[in-house]
Amino acid sequence: MAASDINIGLNAVIMAVTGGAPRVLTVHKGVLSEYAPTEIRPTALPFGPFEPNRHRTLELGLREWVKEQTGLSLGYVEQLYTFGDRNRDPRERADGSRVVSIGYLALVRENSPFRTKDAEWVNCYDFLPWEDWRKGRPPLLDQFIFPALEKWIMSEPVEQTQRAERASIAFATTDSRWDIERVLDRYELLYEAGLVVEANRDAVLKKNEVGVGRSFALDHRRMLATALARVRGKIKYRPLVFELLAPTFTLLKLQNVVEALSGVGLHKQNFRRLVTNNRLVEQTGNIDTKSRGRPAALFQFRRDAVRERSQPGVGLPVRQSP
């Protein structure tokens, strides 16, 4: 047993919704220089090593690193997943130590102050472009992903059936509908099919350098996919959205945030009826003046909804026609 060659990394997927898109806070070279080998310095999630002597809990360690690297004080934080596959970090090949990373999801409000020098908000759908269906079915799917997946399915006669089955479930290629929550399934399928660059980066041979979506350091895109899957699932039964909104908001604003996260357009009237009938929000009595048309009433989250309802989340009445 060799305890000496384990490192624990703490990674934060920090999300906000700004300008109609879900964004993730990224850091670049400079902050990474101490921990990453010089040759690899793409966009990365904020991260730092867990230091047992300094950090009383894992989450406190994460908050400290994020504060230090981005100047951001986190509010809502939850643990996502712990990643420990061999060679998920190229440093392992160099010095033989194993890096196990604990991924966290954090949600912050649009205008949370942070240091612009080291950190930057990036649209989540730059990394996962096939996940945004708000303007209809992404052309990328039919133009690139499906043909490539088909090729991958056919390339291995023994696994053909199983691969087709997985693709069918994840990407709704046959009868089933697009399931907004299967973000991780889809990413993993694309990874296995070699359709994202990091799949080839991790392999010893660099077969081809093409790939779909913007790349992330190490397995950070997988962490982002894990985070988005979690948010999309949890939004329905926990009041997560309100961590991303100002204390008061219009119903349209609320809807737009939910749409940005879920990646689908929602039916306006039914959405409004759901959140108000559920008594998830209540009017503040004030009016929003900045809107273009008729001024909208301002709402706020009803904290009592948590006690009253066992699953206090927003419904997702998907709009069928564009």
Place this chain on the structure above:
Amino acid sequence: MAASDINIGLNAVIMAVTGGAPRVLTVHKGVLSEYAPTEIRPTALPFGPFEPNRHRTLELGLREWVKEQTGLSLGYVEQLYTFGDRNRDPRERADGSRVVSIGYLALVRENSPFRTKDAEWVNCYDFLPWEDWRKGRPPLLDQFIFPALEKWIMSEPVEQTQRAERASIAFATTDSRWDIERVLDRYELLYEAGLVVEANRDAVLKKNEVGVGRSFALDHRRMLATALARVRGKIKYRPLVFELLAPTFTLLKLQNVVEALSGVGLHKQNFRRLVTNNRLVEQTGNIDTKSRGRPAALFQFRRDAVRERSQPGVGLPVRQSP
């Protein structure tokens, strides 16, 4: 940064439903002798250290340890949570190293073969007796827990409101209904209120030794609570139950397993209608002979349900009257 003083532990909450109760596989002294200090050897979850040189992934490491300690070959496994609070393992106080443990949930079938010498199935509700409402509201709640919680709420005037709010949500003390999924909330509240023995064991001072429910090593009861919460939530939207059942089963058997896990009685006719109308199961054409009354049709899980439905789980039509 001191990498040398981190250990990663792998813990398995292995569940099965036998004899009408959800059970967890436990190990005792002997297997633990190498890793636990001699003075503490109560019931424990199977666990072992993650060994970077031996284990390609965390999950494979876990499977290996479980196989070695209990003789059980795991099927369905999912990661639960990573626990890293300071002093969650008393060994930390002794040698100064930090133990971070990754908890896993595994589901196995009733008759899965294992070594009886080292391992033993224990009713989950021995550890969490307030969670079993199948025979009505547990008397323990009114007789012991509520009075003790009330005392705890009142003992700190500043936190009084917040504590009362939390207790109200977790234990449904006021208007809200009992929420079967808030297993972890309830355990954590009891822990903070000092009503489970490990709360006092962890503290430096041993104020009192009373506690509700059977005790577990270290923070293993917390892990069990995490696991039960996960199962109860997930059973509604993923076909988890079938990991615990034989390939074919009667609808009553299915209902009993779901009831054991969820800890509530279900409405028979409505339950049957839900699973059959959802096309989650299908008849095999065979008949169960061992039943007492009219022979029941045998069913099997319809794998296609996963592709057809986005949330393929069993509904929980809670029976109101006993």
Place this chain on the structure above:
DNA sequence: GTAATAGTGTCTTTCAGACAGTATGAC
């Protein structure tokens, strides 16, 4: 007036909750 967004009302269908009643075995 138009454009744009806010908000109300209602019809229809689906489905969960509740309950009544019938069927088929062992004894």
Place this chain on the structure above:
DNA sequence: GTCATACTGTCTGAAAGACACTATTAC
């Protein structure tokens, strides 16, 4: 026959999906 369990049918009310319509602002 009784007891026990399996299975079928139906009434009701809540809520979601879909759509039509009115309201209030800026210009």
